[in-house]
Amino acid sequence: MIEECLVVEFAVTGDDCPLATATRETDTTVEAKPPQRRADGNALLQFTGDPAIAPVLDADERIRYLHASSTDERVNYRCLSKHPCVVHQLTDAGFMAEALSYADGVETYTGAVVGYDVLEGVLEAAGEAVGVTLERIYPLGSEDDEAVARRWGFTPAQEEALRLANEMGYFEVPRRADAGDVAAELGIGKSAFLERLRRGQAALMAQVFD
CATH class of the missing domain: 1.10.10 (Arc Repressor Mutant, subunit A)
Structure with missing residues (x-):
């Protein structure tokens, strides 16, 4: 029997990861996909943001390389980061990240957990991470057929x-x-x-x- 799936949203403050730093310095917003952790310990980041963040990221020694492609007024970025991502601590505990947002240095993680037992483990991991607080939690409705309620395509x-x-x-x-x-x-x-x-x-x- 499949346990109840819960939609969870976390806010992270005080993190010094490259994306948080870049949005804090440029007063911009970044929408990112969940980072992919590679075997060498680096994280592959894919995100969309303002062109103003490119020089900040390019100067960050924790970024190994940075690729950018423009679409309208936004820029799609891909890069490798040597900085450990807080979201991985939650993912290891059972959090299924769906979308990440960075705004003025504050991170928002939206995703899902399966069952309250898993949620308890995720919350314990959140308590051990830097500045992570639980913002919202609600059951995923049975009429929703995606990992996160996106019938209208938004988070x-x-x-x-x-x-x-x-x-x-x-x-x-x-x-x-x-x-x-x-x-x-x-x-x-x-x-x-x-x-x-x-x-x-x-x-x-x-x-x-x-």
Whole structure:
């Protein structure tokens, strides 16, 4: 019998990994895939971010190489990092990472765990890592057929930004709340909120007009 699958979101502060450092220094946001740990101990990172982070990453001695390709106003990056990733400590305990976001030095991990026993182990691992706190947890609905609830193609963090923006009147004319108001309610920076909103809206529009 398959145990209950739980969607979990962690926030990480105080980490000095290259992506966190780059977003902190440039006040930008990075959306990343879960890092792949290689046999030599290095982590393969694949992420999308602002062009401004390239010089910061290029100057970081922990980055072995950096490849960038432009798409519209965003840049797709691939690199090898010698810095150990906090998310691997959670993954080793049973956390199935789906999406990572870095905004002004704060990391957000969204993924799933199977069963409360596994969750307990993941939380123990989180307690031993740097600045990891549990932000959200909820059961994965039986109607959802993906590892993380993405019927509309966006992450739980993007869904939360869209829902709260709607509740606070961000989409009304005239607006009852601006981006700063919604970001403050979410507990994130304005640029991070706008990035989640933009990606969530893009995913939603792609589904609607498909």
